[in-house]
Amino acid sequence: MQHSKNIAIVGSGLVGTLLAIQLKRSGHEVTVFDRRPDVRTVEFSGRSINLAMSNRGWKALREAGIEDEVRKLAIPLYQRAMHVNDKPAYFQKYGKDDEAIYSIPRGVLNRRMIDLAEKAGVHFRFEEKIWDVELSEGKLFTGESEKGEWKQYEFDLIFGADGAFSRIRHKMQRQSRFNYSQHFIDVGYKELNIPANEDGSHKLDKNSFHIWPRGKFMLIAMPNIDGSFTCTLFMPFEGENSFESINTEAKAQEFFQRFFPDINNEISNLMRDFFRNPTSALVTIKCFPWTYSDKVALVGDAAHAIVPFYGQGMNAGFEDITGLMELSEAYGNDWSTIFRQYEMYRKPNADAIAELSYRNFMEMSSKTADEKFLLRKKIESKFAEKYPKEWVPVYSRVTFSNKPYSEALHIGDQQAAIMDEVMKMKDIRDKWDSEEVEEKIHSLLKEERFQ
Amino acid sequence: MQHSKNIAIVGSGLVGTLLAIQLKRSGHEVTVFDRRPDVRTVEFSGRSINLAMSNRGWKALREAGIEDEVRKLAIPLYQRAMHVNDKPAYFQKYGKDDEAIYSIPRGVLNRRMIDLAEKAGVHFRFEEKIWDVELSEGKLFTGESEKGEWKQYEFDLIFGADGAFSRIRHKMQRQSRFNYSQHFIDVGYKELNIPANEDGSHKLDKNSFHIWPRGKFMLIAMPNIDGSFTCTLFMPFEGENSFESINTEAKAQEFFQRFFPDINNEISNLMRDFFRNPTSALVTIKCFPWTYSDKVALVGDAAHAIVPFYGQGMNAGFEDITGLMELSEAYGNDWSTIFRQYEMYRKPNADAIAELSYRNFMEMSSKTADEKFLLRKKIESKFAEKYPKEWVPVYSRVTFSNKPYSEALHIGDQQAAIMDEVMKMKDIRDKWDSEEVEEKIHSLLKEERFQ
Structure with missing residues (x-):
């Protein structure tokens, strides 16, 4: 039996909201802070790659009692569909017959999870930016601007679920003996879109993960339940065929016609999206320790951001929560032990999936031919x-x-x-x-x- | 022929002052900022390891016209003196007969170099902390406190020579695609001291680098021109025989008597220094890029901090300046090209000495037996x-x-x-x-x- 704690979670993304639901179910008071507006009230930015939920993710959702709700948003993908030049697509099964990964748009899932967290009794404080943290005191400072007036909060526990560029980690990083690395790869990505047919059906096989591998760059497409596909173009920032070199509509038209002739015309607003949507960078972030005393812990990308080439970023973050909840069942109110065990157990696994994801990137870019x-x-x-x-x-x-x-x-x-x-x-x-x-x-x- | 630029250097340490002297000699206006007080006016903190000047360092000083001044502060070390248990010391020559590394206390060298820079016409602004930098504008913001009033400066060029925890790099680090890592080793160090004999002579052979290797920990002693030796105890933070476990005077007495019986009594104020001097951490820092446009560049530890086990930290930093000055002679006022060439040429060399230094640490701690x-x-x-x-x-x-x-x-x-x-x-x-x-x-x- 646990004593109810007053807990802050910084970040209302996927991992933050899952943790919020779980902690609330365990009887704690939970407040989630986010510097951004409520994602349910704004258009989701055109900079995300569809999620590929797999076993670890489903397990964590099941334990939080929200698996069925999320299943409604997901499309199972049983295979890769490889589109190599002019030949018809060929298919590679992912696993045994019933084994699949599940495609979900990030924005859709995030909105649903915030709904579910709110229903569970979690408090959300959107558009409230954390400027400083007192790690040993569990204090958060928020305000309009860095130099303006700040509001002070005090919590029993603080979780940093604030992503790859975590403010909470940033403060921990100033301690001596805090190991940290951020490594960007030379490839960036851009979101594009294939809309549904007029009757709402999908324009490509909807149960496949579509890939157009082209050596140093590639296009992927993952289905959404509304009949559309979210596409992601991965391409080097610089060099031949790069985000830098394709800098006019004429060059972009030529590039897509030359390398993606079979799908070129299906991508809607190609020119608009290509030049309007941001080009995003991809980073691997490692750090240690992940916790501070019995006060502060990092979860998800804040502790271990990885490149997306294994489709495991969210799954790994959700598995952090599975681990934390198991430990909190085993050790009750002893958060010091929970945090020690959590970081010791999760760190080697986070490093392993970072390595596997990076290797997949290297493999794709250098070896597929x-x-x-x-x-x-x-x-x-x-x-x-x-x-x-x-x-x-x-x-x-x-x-x-x-x-x-x-x-x-x-x-x-x-x-x-x-x-x-x-x-x-x-x-x-x-x-x-x-x-x-x-x-x-x-x-x-x-x-x-x-x- | 170069146009005179208005240049800021952040950090009045060894690399910052050497760069200041060189830029001033090239006809630029140079202002050095440091958040600390003038090192000439305060006791130097008991947390430094003596410097081992070798070829690269001397070359850089020669080019700046200050080699002779610095030679006066240095004692040549032609060999290692290994103190293994109760046996008499045995000697290992470093190189050929006239090849030596040169021992200099950091504080003594730093003071002299600030004197020399001032004589050359460099302006120093001590106790003025940089809170923010506008990289693209060359603007520095200083002030009493982060939330207080700030003073704004504008420069043509800014160099970050502000060490391993550089504020300038900190700002560069917030850019997308900035690679960065800080890795602490599990061994820390503490400064101790062996005073001169009453007649001013050295208590140990003064032309040797003295080492008491003890497997996972070791003591070293390097001579100073005043007859004393600066000692450094390298030891794990945790575990058996660690800074954590030796936490009482009785334990410290026993530790030194047991492992360093031949030198134990020569170390002055052993108990006072052991418990009063800080235990310092050792870090390898890597990053890239080192420059921003034609406005900002990192030099020395700010760009590449390394562990001290090859005695090359300062030498590598001084070699940055050699490189920069050669490039500035070749490319004149084209600072954009100078900076690009500088980081491309120096980065692999900084990575190499980081690797060699780290390997020396691994070798010492695991293989010497x-x-x-x-x-x-x-x-x-x-x-x-x-x-x-x-x-x-x-x-x-x-x-x-x-x-x-x-x-x-x-x-x-x-x-x-x-x-x-x-x-x-x-x-x-x-x-x-x-x-x-x-x-x-x-x-x-x-x-x-x-x-």
Whole structure:
């Protein structure tokens, strides 16, 4: 049984509202601050990538009692649809027959979760910016401007759910021995849109994650329940075919006609959106510690922002909440222990999914055209399909399991070492689907180093 | 010929004052800001490690015309004196006969350099803290407090020489696509002191760098011209034998008597200093870019703080100034090009010395007791001594050369790969000083991968 605490959550995004719902259900008083206006009252900015909810996300929502509400907003994607040049799309299943990731627009989900949090009794204070935090006292200072008058609040606990550029973390960062890194990749992204057909149906297969891979850049499209698709163009900031170089309508028209002729005409307001929507940057943020005494803790992107190429950012953030709630059940009012355990347990997993996401980016941008890489993937897929118990692919471990990310990374490294050996086999190109190769993998799997 | 610019330097430390002298000599107006009082008017804090000036540092001072002045403050160290338990010290030469690093107390050097800068016509504004910077406008804002009245200055150029926790970098860090990391190691340090004998002479050999290696912790002593030694105790923050665990006078007495019996009694005011002097943290800081347009540039620790285990922090900072001045001679008034070239050229070298310094820390804390590691070092030293042209050790490349740090790191990695092969030789323990081993090294050096 817990004593009711007076708790502040900074940030009304997905992770903040999920945490708010859970803490409220546990009997605490919860106030959520956000410097932005209520997302339910404004048009959502054209700078987001659709979410891909997978097992970890659903688990956290289920525990908060809101899974069914969110399911209504989601479309299951069972496969990738690869659009390679002029050929018809080919499909790659994500997992077993019923395994899917679920597409949801960020704005739609965020609005629904704020509704649900409000219904649960959470207080929201929108358009109230935090200028300073006294970590040891649990004090928050808000106000109109940095140099103006500030209002002071005092809480038992403060959670920083305020995203990659967290103000709460910013204050923690000034302590000695606080480790921190922010690393931007050279690729940015821009949101575009494919509207529904006139009858409300989708213009592409709605149960696929659509990808137009083009080497250094790519376009993706994820379905929305209103029949539209949210598209995201990932492209380098500088160089040939970059956000910098495509700086006129003529160049943009030519670029889309040349590289995306099959979808070019379906994207609505292409020129307007391309030049009006912001070009956003992608960053990996790591830090440690994540908590301060028994007063302050970071959750979600504030603690571990990752690049989106594994579709796990929100899932990882939601899993923080799963972890926190489990610990709070185990340790009751001992928030000092809850926070210590939380950061010790979650940090290696956050690092693992950061690494896996970054590797997916590197793989996409450098290897998808590499013949040897494709052969390697083909061998791996074939073996995994034939021996599903012996070889669970990393993608499935991350997406369709709730086991630790760090375990997925570790086993993935072992699988990579095995495939390195396999690729060294003589004439592997000719005999890639032979029994000999299968036996080789079986025997490597039995070696002590891979146990 | 350059147009005279109105230039601000933030930070009156070593790198800031050297840059001030150089820019003033080039005909610019230079104002140095520092939030602290004039270091000449206050006791220097007991938290610094003596400096080890080596080739790169001397070169930069020579170019600024102040080498001779600084030489007067320095004591050459030709060797390490290793104090291992109860045995007499054994000596390891740093390089060839005349090659030495030079010990100087930070406070003494800093005061002299401010004197020299003032003599050259540099303006100093002490106790004036920068609260904000407008990067694109070259504006600095100073004042008594963050929320109080601010004074505004405008400059043609601003240099951030304000150290590891640079305010100028802090502002640059808020830009999108600014990469940044701060990584603290688990070891901290504390300054201690060995006073001179009554006749002013040194209590230990004054031309040696004294080391008491003790596995996870170590004591070093570096001579000062007044006959004293500045000592530094490096030790983990937590765990057995740590700053945390040694928390009473009795425990401290016991610790020093047990581990440093030969020097224990020479350290003056040991108990007072141990408990009064701060325990300082050690951090590696990396960032990029280092400049903003043609307005702002970071130099020294503000751009690249490193751990002190290679004795190169100040030398690397001074080399930034060498680089900047060379570029300003080449490109005249084109500060945009000077800044681009500066960061492109210096960044890989700063990363290289950060890596080398961190590796030295890892080596010291984990490997110095490892028999195989010591054998490896013995083989390497012997070969280097016999074939000085074929094998210049990394230490010499870093310390007694002005070639790029990145080259030293690269060649060091090659040497390590060669030594990996050598250590795999059968019965290497028995035949380590045989001709066979020498020949093996010669033949490896000729392989294409090591060219």
